[in-house]
Amino acid sequence: MALWPRVLRAQAAPRIVIVGGGFAGGACARALRAADDKLAITLVEARATYTAPPLSNGVLGGIRALSQQEFGYDRIAAAGIEVAIAAATAIDPQAKTVKLSTGDALPYDRLVLAPGIELKFDGIKGYSEAAAEQAPHAWTADAKQFELLRSQIAAMADGGTVAIVAPANPSRCPPGPYERASMIAHYLKAKKPKAKIVILDAKDTFTMQRLFLKAWQELYPGTIAWKSLSDGGNVASIDVAKKSIETDFDAYEYAVANVIPPQRAGKIAQLAGVVDRTGWCPVDPVTFESSLQKDVHVVGDASFAGSMPKSAFSGLIEGKLAAAAIVRLLKDETPNAAHLASNCYSVVAPDYAISIAGEFAPLNGEFTEVDNSIRSSPLDAPPAVRAADAKKAEAWFSAATKEIFG
Ligand SMILES: Cc1cc2nc3c(=O)[nH]c(=O)nc-3n(C[C@H](O)[C@H](O)[C@H](O)COP(=O)(O)OP(=O)(O)OC[C@H]3O[C@@H](n4cnc5c(N)ncnc54)[C@H](O)[C@@H]3O)c2cc1C
Structure with a gap:
């Protein structure tokens, strides 16, 4: 007994x-x-439906549908996992x-x-959950925020300014704000060629910076201005009623603001x-x-x-x-301890992506970059290289979402 x-x-x-x-x-x-x-x-x-953020900037660029980002949990449940929504x-x-x-x-x-x-939300004066209904972040798996930002960009007048507020590190998807600027620029180039984008950044440098700046010059000349922290990019406050942003040095009027707060x-x-x-x-x-x-x-x-x-x-x-x-x-x-590889793609235009890859291993209690393992796409590369990276980004997304939700 x-x-x-x-x-x-x-x-x-x-x-x-x-x-x-x-x-x-x-x-x-x-x-x-x-x-x-x-x-x-x-x-x-x-949530009953997951809105996957990778490639979602393509929705803002008009090159993907939001439905391509959405996944349900039926197949996970069918695999023998209890799902509680x-x-x-x-x-x-x-x-x-x-x-x-x-x-x-x-x-x-x-x-x-x-x-x-x-x-x-309290990381930026004047911003709040309620303010995000007017100046969306579109930075979580919340489809309404993506749809709001997309519809605001579609509705704005030609000649207006889209302000993107980019956070300091560490934050989700370090290249994300710059991929987003690229995709919005792609949309504006075709639909509102007089419109501009300003990125107000809480950082002085960002990942794949030289690659992004070069691509913007090639593809969207004069459309995207990047204001670094030292150049007065750090946002002090936003007034969503007046559609204005104050930075440490300047004030900006905007037509659409995408505010990505600290996290x-x-x-x-x-x-x-x-x-x-x-x-x-x-x-x-x-x-x-x-x-x-x-x-x-x-x-x-x-x-x-x-x-x-x-x-x-x-x-x-x-x-x-x-x-x-x-x-x-x-x-x-x-x-078992593992040696990891990471690869991040950013789609700058259809058939044009750049990437950064690295290897990491546990050392002294945390994942540390393996020496000399960080590699970004070459700065000068023929279109075929950029197109191949764009295909790899799609292939990764499709394999990853199939592995989880398929
Ligand atoms: C615009 C954008 C583009 C991106 N592009 C890329 C890219 O190209 N490649 C890439 O690798 N990464 C990209 N990322 C980053 C990537 O989306 C995130 O790193 C990734 O989603 C993190 O996965 P996660 O499972 O930790 O969190 P999430 O994907 O946010 O999932 C968390 C889930 O937990 C649920 N949840 C939270 N709290 C609770 C609770 N209390 N109870 C129940 N459920 C809860 C949420 O509803 C959500 O579904 C991008 C991000 C953004 C915003």
Whole structure:
């Protein structure tokens, strides 16, 4: 009789709860399912439809439809993963439960948090969740924000200015604001050739800067002005009623403003107690287990994964690595350290993309760039090279979304 409860415990399938069904959480759920068909896996996701951000700037450029970015969770459920369309509202790491907006509480043996980012609306004076209804950020998996920005650009008069407010690092998708400027310029070139774009930046340099600046000169001469931090680009305040922005040095009137505020880890990570003073979640680079809470793993943009960029490409790999580590930990085996590759594409025009790739490995507790591994596209390259990168960007997106949602 004394052995009976222990036998029951040994037979019970370990329960893994994953919060967030984007690139990181979705990849983790699929990899766990593929690795072990006995695990009880629940994916908690607030929205029934995921709007994937990679390539979404193409929607603003008029070269993609929003529907090409949208994915549902039916195939994930069909693969044998319990899908709960609900928001996780609280986590009790001692009782090991996740509370949902439905009132249910899910017990877990291991929890994976993949909530992406939270926008710091108070990071810019005059900006707020309400102001984002007039000056959209379009920076999360929220389709309404993309649609709002797209329709504002379509409705603006020729000759108007689109202001893009770009955040300091670290933030989601470092090349994203510049890819966005390129795609909007592509649209304006055909539809509103007198319109201009100004990027008001909280940074002095940005990734693939020389490649972007060269491409803008070639493809959109005179359309995009980039104001760096030192050149007065840092935004002090916005007045969405007056459609004006004040920077440290100047004032700008705009027709459309796309405000990308500073960011931190998604709110549920804060509620779980896995966020540190930086606003992000420190993790072990082998298991992605939180350094602050046992049996809680954090993957994707919410985690602080050393020099790994906050990208869907990284999130997908992190989700898979965490899954592999969890499977081994549940068997009391030592997880394997991995050497990672990251590749980020930016589409500057149809058939014209640039990219930056790098390799990363765990060193002294965090992912560190492997020496001399960062490579960007060549500055001078024939059109065929740019066109090949554009094809690779599409191919990656299609393979990644198929792996998760297909
Ligand atoms: C315009 C743009 C272009 C980009 N282009 C690229 C690119 O070309 N290549 C690339 O690699 N990356 C790109 N990125 C970055 C990429 O989109 C992110 O790095 C990636 O989405 C991060 O994945 P994630 O799973 O961590 O977060 P997300 O994709 O944001 O997913 C998080 C999910 O968690 C859910 N969630 C959050 N909190 C809760 C909760 N409490 N309860 C339930 N569900 C919750 C959200 O609804 C969401 O679905 C781009 C980003 C933007 C904005």
